[in-house]
Amino acid sequence: MNGLRVERVAVDGSLSEPLLGSLLADWRHVHNVIVPPAALSPGEVRERAGRFLLEVAANTEGLRFAHAHGYVESDRYVLPGGSALWIDLRLA
Structure with a gap:
């Protein structure tokens, strides 16, 4: 896990729309590849962010x-339709 960097994608106006859109598209791609049974639309990703x-x-x-x-x-x-166990986490 060395070198892992986690950053929040803020949907609060602090990022330019082109940058925000690019980050959300990247996040959506990774999510949809990893969890195809629960693929998300761009709108769903923006809402979740x-x-x-x-x-x-x-x-x-x-x-x-x-x-x-x-x-x-x-x-x-x-x-x-899946067999993998998923665990949701929240910041305490």
Whole structure:
């Protein structure tokens, strides 16, 4: 996990619209590749960016990292049609 950098994509006017749009498009691409059963539209990504700091599918090492940085589990579930366990985290 060395070198991992996490940044908030703020939908608060602090970023130029072209930069914000580019960051949200990148986030959407990664999300949709990782979670195809729950693919998001550009509008859904923009709405979520205003509500959530981070959405993570994590392995054991990733969970330890998240817990060490103040995150707690808020939900565990399997997506319809999937078999992988997903864990939602929130900043405590």
